[in-house]
Amino acid sequence: MQRRTTAPNSSSVLQPRPKGELLWVHATTSERYHALCDIGRRLKSLRPDLSVLASWEPGLRLTGTVGCDIPIGPLPEDTMAEARGFLNHWQPDACIWTGPPARRVLLRQLRENGTGVLLADLLEDEMPNRASRWLPDQRRRLLDGLTCILTPSKAVQARLIxxxxxxxxxxxxxxxxxxxxxxxxxxxxxxAMQQTLGSRPVWLAAHTKLSELPRILDAHRTALRLLHRLLLVVALENSADLSAARRLLQDSGLSFADWEDGGEPEDLTQVLLAGSEDLGLWYRLSPAALIASSLDPGAQGQSPLDAAALGSALLHGPGIHAHRDLYERLAAAGAAQPVLSQSELADTVVALSAPDKAAEMALAGWQSVTESAATADMLLEKAQTMLDQREETDAGT
Incomplete structure (x- = not known):
């Protein structure tokens, strides 16, 4: 594929353009950013030479993820010189834009370059307004270069038409x-594990840090007073902590089995020690899951999506700063509950031993994390089409 070699003239350019295809995504919120990075991750598995360039609005504090491997932050001013310098340097093959289509110069340059632009998740308050009722309406001209617009609003769809x-x-x-x-x-x-556990109540502490383990074991010991057959599965975040975790469990007085050493839970086993490699198994077996790495207030936390998608009622501590939007959405749906102390954790685990309560939370979580799956699939398909069309265009020149 032939590439232009025009030198950049923008002060925002900080690194060379990678070889191969380049998808540019732009986000206005952290939730949109993480969603776009997820799309990028899935695309990269299908197109190994693809790189994903990510920009976002000022005020957001974001970093790169597996899907967005070139995070550049806020864009330069919307001037002709900056727009041309940016596009001449990065030469994106396609773009997924979220938020208001307010950068008129940049969008015009993308149109003139023949770059496909998909505007996703356009909301009512993000629709461009008419500059003046006395002047010709320029909104159609602004939007005309967009390949496609996706919106959750029927009112937006009607206004666009x-x-x-x-x-x-x-x-x-x-x-x-x-x-x-x-x-x-x-x-x-x-x-086999379903048969082994039978009707035993089970809860999971996923992504557990070694420093959190004593508090989790104390909460479990408290819950055992009311639920004598309760089994705790501890999935350590760091496999290097296994030896230290074994010593903690030996000193705790709790009966434990070591899954990583070939052990399996027996009738009198109170704790099953495991790593994080088998979380797909433990989420499926545990009606309630504490998403650990969150018990310390300053912690960044771990994503709750996998647990919610696999049917666990979610518990978490206060340290969820890296994924706060996700937890707030799940809490609003009734799928996640914060626990701020060991006694609160124990009480909540006991409460969720009632199958109807855990099932209610699990269903709410599953519905919340799967509602946008069709949109993600649609974006994936449309991004593939835009990239394929650009490849065919470049091959013909």
């Missing part, structure tokens, strides 16, 4: 949110 945007290029889709691709597990192992 009313100002002249082609109806076949605007589609209704649910809000853009991170969708889960949960880990799998061995079906035979799952069936």
């Amino acid at each position: 009313r100002i002249g945007f082609p109806a076949e290029r605007v589609q209704l889709a649910s809000k853009l949110r991170v969708s889960a691709v949960p880990p799998g597990c061995n079906d035979e192992e799952l069936a």
